[in-house]
Amino acid sequence: MRTSKYIISLLLLLSSLFSFSQEEEEKAPLEINGYVRNYTGVLLEPPNDFSIIQNTLNLEFKMQTDKIGFYANPFVYQYENRANIFDVRELYIDLFTKKVDFRIGRQQVIWGQADGVFITDIVSPKNLTDFLLWDFNEIRIGVNVIKTKYYPHDDHEIELVLIPSFTPTISPEEGSIWRPEMSFPAPVIFDYSKQDVPVNLENGEAFGRYSISKSAFDVQLMGGYTWNDDPSMHITKEIDTSTMELSGLTVTPEHHRLYLSGLSFNTDIKGFILRGEGAYYFDKYFQTENPKATDALTQKDELNYVVGLDKTIGDWKISGQFIQTIIIEYDDFIQDDEVRNMATLMVNRTLFREKVRLELFTYYGIDNEDAFVRLRGFYFPKDAISIELGGNVFLGTTGLFGQYYQNNMLYAKVKYNF
Amino acid sequence: MKTIKFKARVIAIALISAFGISEVTAQSADEIAKKVYNRTTAKDGESDMTMKLVNSKGETRTRLIHQFFKDYGTVEKKTMFFKSPADVKNTAFMNWTYDDDKDDDQWLYLPALKKVKRISSSSKDNAFMGSDFTYEDMEKRNPNKDTHKLLRTVKYKNETCYVIESTPKEEGQYAKRIAWVIKDKWIPLKIEFYDEDVELLKVLTITDYKKIKDYWIIVNQEMKNVQKNHKTIITLSNIKVDIGLGDTRFTQRAMQRGL
Numbered sequence: 148m149r150t151s152k153y154i155i156s157l158l159l160l161l162s163s164l165f166s167f168s169q170e171e172e173e174k175a176p177l178e179i180n181g182y183v184r185n186y187t188g189v190l191l192e193p194p195n196d197f198s199i200i201q202n203t204l205n206l207e208f209k210m211q212t213d214k215i216g217f218y219a220n221p222f223v224y225q226y227e228n229r230a231n232i233f234d235v236r237e238l239y240i241d242l243f244t245k246k247v248d249f250r251i252g253r254q255q256v257i258w259g260q261a262d263g264v265f266i267t268d269i270v271s272p273k274n275l276t277d278f279l280l281w282d283f284n285e286i287r288i289g290v291n292v293i294k295t296k297y298y299p300h301d302d303h304e305i306e307l308v309l310i311p312s313f314t315p316t317i318s319p320e321e322g323s324i325w326r327p328e329m330s331f332p333a334p335v336i337f338d339y340s341k342q343d344v345p346v347n348l349e350n351g352e353a354f355g356r357y358s359i360s361k362s363a364f365d366v367q368l369m370g371g372y373t374w375n376d377d378p379s380m381h382i383t384k385e386i387d388t389s390t391m392e393l394s395g396l397t398v399t400p401e402h403h404r405l406y407l408s409g410l411s412f413n414t415d416i417k418g419f420i421l422r423g424e425g426a427y428y429f430d431k432y433f434q435t436e437n438p439k440a441t442d443a444l445t446q447k448d449e450l451n452y453v454v455g456l457d458k459t460i461g462d463w464k465i466s467g468q469f470i471q472t473i474i475i476e477y478d479d480f481i482q483d484d485e486v487r488n489m490a491t492l493m494v495n496r497t498l499f500r501e502k503v504r505l506e507l508f509t510y511y512g513i514d515n516e517d518a519f520v521r522l523r524g525f526y527f528p529k530d531a532i533s534i535e536l537g538g539n540v541f542l543g544t545t546g547l548f549g550q551y552y553q554n555n556m557l558y559a560k561v562k563y564n565f
Numbered sequence: 566m567k568t569i570k571f572k573a574r575v576i577a578i579a580l581i582s583a584f585g586i587s588e589v590t591a592q593s594a595d596e597i598a599k600k601v602y603n604r605t606t607a608k609d610g611e612s613d614m615t616m617k618l619v620n621s622k623g624e625t626r627t628r629l630i631h632q633f634f635k636d637y638g639t640v641e642k643k644t645m646f647f648k649s650p651a652d653v654k655n656t657a658f659m660n661w662t663y664d665d666d667k668d669d670d671q672w673l674y675l676p677a678l679k680k681v682k683r684i685s686s687s688s689k690d691n692a693f694m695g696s697d698f699t700y701e702d703m704e705k706r707n708p709n710k711d712t713h714k715l716l717r718t719v720k721y722k723n724e725t726c727y728v729i730e731s732t733p734k735e736e737g738q739y740a741k742r743i744a745w746v747i748k749d750k751w752i753p754l755k756i757e758f759y760d761e762d763v764e765l766l767k768v769l770t771i772t773d774y775k776k777i778k779d780y781w782i783i784v785n786q787e788m789k790n791v792q793k794n795h796k797t798i799i800t801l802s803n804i805k806v807d808i809g810l811g812d813t814r815f816t817q818r819a820m821q822r823g824l
Contacts, residue, residue: 180651211823243822257679284677301816360817362640362661362670365683413683418668420685459685462692500618500795501695530626530650564651 175216181206181565188280188539188558190324198324198556199277200227216241220289237289250294255287256308258356258369260411260422261453263491263510264470267369267409267426270308270354272376274317278325278551279510279519280539290314302360310352313344315402316376328550331396333385338399342378350374364414369426375405379432381442399442403432418458425452437480448475464495488513502527510548517543519551535560594713597727597746602708604751607780607806609635614645614801618696621794628653628694631824633814639664642815646824657820660686662704669700674820681817690738696797697767697788699738702758710734711742721745722754739766750781765791778806 182205188198202225209218217240224232239252259268263283271287279286293309319325344350356369378400385395409426428449435445455468470489477485494507504525511518523537538557543549616628629648634641640663647656657674669686689701711731719726726745733739740763744753752774760766773785782804789796813819 180654182651248818248822255679259680282677284679296818298818301812301818304818365817415668415670415683415685418685420683422683457685459691461690497695500620500692531652533652562652564654 175210175212178209179206180209182562183565184560184562186558186560188556190553191555191557192553197228198554199280199558201225211241214243216243235289236285239292246298248296248298250292250296252291253289254292254294255284255289256292256294256354257287258367258411260367260413260424261455261468261470262466262493263508264453264468264489266424266451266453266470267367267407267411268424269371269373269376269407269426270310272314272316276317276319276323276325278319288314288317304356304358304360306354306356306358308352308354308356310354311348312346313350313352313374313402314376315342315344315374315378324554325551331398333393334395336395336397338397341381341399341401344374344402364412366410366412368408368410370408371406373405373407374402375431376402378402379444380434381444382434383442405429405431420457421455422457423452423454425450427451433474434482435478435480436482437478440480445478445481447477447481449473450475462497464493466493466495467491484514512543512546512548515543515546515549517541517546517549519548531564533560533562533564535562594715594727594729595708597715597729597751598708598711598713598731600751601744601746601753602705605780606636607778607782609633609808609810610804610806611808611810612801612804613648614799616694616696617798617800619796619798626650633810635810635812635815644815644819648824655823657823659815659817659820661815664707672817672820674817679821681820696799697790697795698797698799701738702769702788710737716743718748719745724748724750724754726754752781752783760792767791777804780806782806 182203184201184203184205186199186201186203188200190196190198203222204225205220205222207218207220210216218237219235220237221233221235226232235253237252237254239250239254242249242251256270257268258270259266261268263279265273270292271290273286274281274288275286290310291312293311295307297305297307299305319327352371352373354369354371354373356367358367359365379402381399381401383397383399384393385397386392387394406429407426409424411422411424413420413422415421428451430446431449432444433447435443437443437445450473451471453468453470455466457464457466459465468491470491472487474481474483474485490511490513492507492509492511495504496506497504504527506521506523506525508521509518518541520540520542521537522540523535526534526536528534536557536559538555540555541548541551544552611631611633614630614632616630618626618628628650630645631648632643632645634643640661643660643662645658645660647653647658655676659672659674661670663669669689671684671686672681673684674681686700690699692698693700693703708731711733714730714732716728716730719728725748727748729744729746730741731744732741740759740761742759743757745755746753752771753769754771756769757765758767758769768789768791770787770789771783771785772787774781774783776782782801784801784804785798787796787798
């Protein structure tokens, strides 16, 4: 009885919103925007394979009134040497009231203060088909979300995100130059039978965030009941009974629940923007060599944080970040290091009244002394047309970035926005 | 002896007169600068702003922006939404300017990033969106930051104008400014900006202004960089003032939601 009352109230609320929108709808034009882009990259290592030849059509349809709106972002990736992709990055409806905004449908949800690292920004999973080379709005996968934002005051916001079905990270395909290195001490059989998380309400995800925005600072507190977007590898050993030696391994990728809470902030200190973000992950799975462990996995808490500093000096923009990950109650059997450190540096300069922009962005893995360096230049010959020339260089031979040392590349992008 | 006394008196009177005139002139220049600063402006409003960047070859790039502003007394809040060109469409910029020496608070919403970022506002001498206007050029300058001198009173574009020279008390982006201020309207019709070598750098020319409700509003202005021979023309249209804009217009929520 009580449930039906709630449903009737909700329907009345929605119908009142839609009835308002009928008047507004005539006033709101449908906006169509988008871009066409060619993206061609060639590896520096002989025989100089094309790492990517991609043509993109990205369309954006938007209509919005004071009470209602919708947005659709279909796109096509046409490839020379891969299967073409036609998909919809976002497709949602907005309902606006004085204090509450609803956004329902496929959407990207982006949180946090960090650039290029994902600590509290884990609502939308990532598409790592080409590692971290795509623009970040293309790396993030749109997911089906019911998002509610409540504004008790102009500078306070409470956000609730419900995701009915889980979407994992998209990893590089088998045979891709971006497929991460995996080494095992014995022949491996992969069992993918447990990799998919069934689509049902029980397997949904929920996130909450409380934000305060003041002149002096912006602060966000968040929590999540989610899944680890990356599967844990359950490893069982096959022992040759005649020799009692390891004869093979069965690896069963499986996603596990993840609970986290975190905060992020930014503030201006004498012209420097100080920003930070941290999250505490509870009972995360780690690969272990402990012979007593089940499936070569153990659960530990993990702390992730980033601290960044931004400064604008004339036409220069400089931004640095330090990122650290700490496994709590660490034991020496765990394969990952107890503490992992990384840094990023971004330097950006515009020239000739913003007709030219030069940018350097670097990830530096402090522990492995490896790095991913991207140097690129943009030229805007006309409004809405950009020509981008760049190089991606991987330094080191091991680690997250060093493993791709053979993938150094030059690339060009030509983009027309409309 | 008498001659010496007489000469001394003449010199003394001359000095007193000179200092006296100088004092009167200085007060007058300060008053004019204060009147420009304190010119009655709207409590809030919105308008479309067209910004044309013209290079030395005459080629033009155009930015179309819709802006809202509200004066809260000690703080003025402004949000700008970029409507074109297509690659910056739906980008939003919010600026809170304070009456005291506190740095501005600034936030930027980039639709591709889908989040609002606080940005560093210390460099007010940076060009605004690649134009010939710096961020500082686009806001009122507190007259207490400068020493003012009334150079002359002239007839300029059929208006009686005070020509005021303003020199910053602390080193700034300009060595000095010379403004032609319309008597009684307190609008500068022209401002010359001089670089650190005291060479003429830029000239701002007001080509159109009009009275909307009780306020004189500049609707067309051109900033020309005379050293590099390029210019920026800013035109306001669809101007609405004192419309009772709500505080929600000046929030991160509004930036994300767009126009």
